[in-house]
Amino acid sequence: ELEHFGQTADELHISQPALTKQIKKLEERVGGRLVDRDTRHFELTAAGRVLLESARSLLARAEQAERKLELALEGKAGILRVGFGTATLSAGLGTLLREFRTNYPHVEVNLTDMSSPAQVDALEKGDIDVGFVRIPVNSTVLTAIPLLEEKLVLAYPENHKGKVKKGLQAFRQAPFVAIRRSVSSSFNDHLLRTCRAAGFTPKIVQEAGEIFTLLHLVGAGLGAALVPESCTRMGVPHVKYTDTQVAEAGWKIGITYPTDRSHKLVENFVELACSLKFST
Template sequence: MDLKQLRYFVAVAEELHFGRAAARLFISQPALSFDIKKLEEQLGIQLLVRNNKSVKLTAAGQVLLEEARNLLLQAEQARRLTLRSAQGALGRLRAGFVSSMLYRGLPTAVSRFEAEHPGMEVVLQEMNSAEQAQALQRGQIDIGFVHRGTLPAGLRSELLLAEPFLCCLPPGHRLAGAERIDLGELRDEPFILFPRPAAPHYHDLIIACCVAAGFSPQIRHEARLWQTIVAMVAQDMGVALLPETLCRAWHRDVSCVAIRQRGELSEIHAILAVENPSQAAEDFLATLRALSTGHDTDSVITP
């Protein structure tokens, strides 16, 4: 099994059509079919179920697809790192992050770090908190930025940010423009929230905020991305609770209103290995820490 076979397999698995996969790879369809069959023979397992009308992944094929994607990504990163090394570059820092970090100073920190460490390249990989912990344990990333949660042995965390949730309301909502509201005033409103498996920590925090205000939210719609939630609120499809920084980032599209009750806070933690963390990871954390404490006026992170 080689990288070419993995690339071919991933193309077929993603397209679920040999013709489209062959066009994507710029090879003939018979050649692609031959290589996939050869891969299955080498592994001794069936990866795809195909007939004249459809192509489907077997259970083994699903497993290989995920592993193949990871291997191809690592191979590409190794190629780029080798090239940079040959050009005199120093190295690479692999950082995992939850999407909200894009609005909490991460891009500024990357630019600052690379400017202060010539030759260093920061490679960002979006993952949820649990995936980052696993990737850090496996040595696939050097540092992660996660929500609050229990960490496995061998990892340590440092709190970077703790901020309140705000009510995110449609511009024409009856409470839009208020300085502060009682969360209980939204008890009869349709809520937009993450599916719990996508973000268990945030899901539970938001439910807890509502329960503390005396009601269980009526979850009308579910969305996986903060941007999608805000877009749905802006279209008057419901209300939501968002961390303050994120709500302020889209304040032109929605109304952001403070909550009178003091509830759970939205937290972001940096996670690193307890033993032998890379110096680059420590240096990057120091850069982000400096931004979070207000030493950089361009930062959007607030303590």
């Protein structure tokens, strides 16, 4: 760039003879002349100009890689794999993601909609980095921090026969639809526990694989269901909601991550999540 042996040597903090020797070695290595020279000045040949542009590109990429590494070590760059469920999405996950992307623009967030049991399994296997699951979590390798408490409400068909009263006990003779136990045993356990607290065991006539399908089965008139309160905002047609009047009807949701595999990126996400207000 300087086209002057002395100035170039000074810029590189080496002697002029050492610079000349390095240029000659490089020319021998590539098998051609890179500079046209006289006693003090030189000019790049066509091959030399090509090499210069390549060198500039390599240096820029090296600097970029170094910066990315610094950001990654600080938890400000990389890929974060997040599992979530319906309740979290409506309770504040959108706000968390907007805040996180604003604060950490170099992080790519990959989201996967999963049930709580599926998230726990994925966290233990290392398939996701962080999740939002119902707690307590039955795992010795995961850390869970409570974020919100969600109430369960009763969803029932709008054409339900008879006068609807507040309280789960009014539906003791009604058929129920539920999430398949193979999908979420804890969801079924909450249904049974809540109904028994109201004085009866529910008659389950149909099961579904996820909450959205469950609500549509309710809307189709197949039966009533216990669902998270956040579902009341999903706008599923022909479904109405009422309070269960059961104090135990609810659960806690916590942000969960592997205790031993946690890294700075996860720590930054968890810290931001805990600073925000999650509510149903």
